[in-house]
Each structure stands twice: as C-alpha cells, then as structure tokens.
Amino acid sequence: QVQLVESGGGLVRTGGSLRLSCAASEGTFNDTFSSYTMGWFRQAPGLERDFVATTTWGPGHTYYSESVKGRFTISRDNARNTVYLQMNSLKSEDTAVYYCAARHYGFGATRVVDYTYWGQGTQVTVSS
Numbered sequence: 001q002v003q004l005v006e007s008g009g010g011l012v013r014t015g016g017s018l019r020l021s022c023a024a025s026e027g028t029f030n031d032t033f034s035s036y037t038m039g040w041f042r043q044a045p046g047l048e049r050d051f052v053a054t055t056t057w058g059p060g061h062t063y064y065s066e067s068v069k070g071r072f073t074i075s076r077d078n079a080r081n082t083v084y085l086q087m088n089s090l091k092s093e094d095t096a097v098y099y100c101a102a103r104h105y106g107f108g109a110t111r112v113v114d115y116t117y118w119g120q121g122t123q124v125t126v127s128s
Contacts, residue, residue: 002036002117004100009122012090016126020085022100022119030104034058037106038076038083039115042096042124049099051110053085063110068094090126097121 003025012018020040024033039054053064053074062074073086083100101115109115 002102004102004117004119006098006100006119006122009098009124011125011127014090014092014126014128016090017086017088018090018124020087020098020100020122020124022083022085024081024083024102032078033076033081034078036102036104037109038074039101039103039109040074040083040085041099041101041112042094043099043121044096049112051112052098054109055083056107056109057105061107063108065110087124090124092126092128095124095126097123 004022006022008020035057037056040052041049042052043049051065052068053072055062055074055076071089076083099121100119102117103109103115
C-alpha cells in the first residue's frame, strides 16, 4: 500500500504561482519509487476528477493536459520519493482539489482508473 501525502496548496492570486509536493512514504511500496508512474489530477466542486500531468517510471517522460500545458511542470526527485507540480500563471479555473496518484510502471496513464494509489488531496484556490 503506497501512502501519498500532498502539500503546498493554498490561496493565490490570478497570475501567481504555487508548487505542490507529493511525498511517498518509504517502506509502503514494493519496489523503488522510480518504478512508479506518478500523476496529478484535480477535481473542482461538482465536476469529475481530471488529469493534469504525469511523469513515467524510468526515464520520467512527462505528459500534460491541454489546459495546463505551458503553465504547469511536473517533476520528480526519486532520491526523496517526491513528485512536484509547479504551477505558474494560475487562472481562476485552476481552482480545485489537487490529487497525487501512483501506479507501478505503465505509460500513457492519464485516466483515474489507470492509477492504484491516491493521496488525500490539497486545495488550490485562485482568486482575483
């Protein structure tokens, strides 16, 4: 059972930046952190949980939703068992609860059902 804990959410003005972190508890996964594909999703009130970004196991290829491409950057530090989401040029429509997710191996994981483990989420509110 992989345990994921997100942090870094908060209230930010339109155009501002935030960096989210997701730490995987060492000892809770069956393999090295680098063998897990990590993703970020978000869910606004009344809406479905949507894909934001992913970084694959191994070479760490990254993929983004069209709505965040060019503004958000996903990265990972395998030595710290942590994945990050740098969010720049934030818009009001980015307001949501952001969730970190993990799956063992896998490429092209952009759907909720592609992931096995989830964090509890962190709230991001973008206000003018």
